[in-house]
Amino acid sequence: MESSENNFPADNASEDVKAEVASLGQQLWTLLVLLLVVSGTLSIFLMREVTYARNDLATLKAQAAPFMQDFLKQEPGMNQFIQKMGEYGRTHPDFMPILNKYGFIITATPAPAPTPKK
Secondary structure, three states: OOOOOOOOOOHHHHHHHHHHHHHHHHHHHHHHHHHHHHHHHHHHHHHHHHHHHHHHHHHHHHHHHHHHHHHHHHHHHHHHHHHHHHHHHHHOHHHHHHHHHOOOOOOOOOOOOOOOOO
16 A cells, blocks of 8 residues: 555646746756856955055055164163163152063062161
8 A cells, every 4th residue: 555645746746846847946046146146246346445445554564664763762761761760760669660560570679678777
């Protein structure tokens, strides 16, 4: 005994199924072409954005170059200033939290004990 689920439909129903399959095939091709167009458009858009970003980066590097050269010329003076701040921080423990807050890690040496007067 075969169940009715395994029976193939009659010939007139077979034409309807063929028409549906053909319609689904047409929809599939339409969606694939649409997907190709959308992905191509997105790729072109992203390539243009990358080009713009590279141009902007080159412009910013050119603008920043003089500032970097000035910074490198001032580096010895800045190091000297930082060294003087550290010396000040060693003699004034109240200033140490400020130095630590901005990343200048300087160990405070204990202040010498005053000598008693006789």
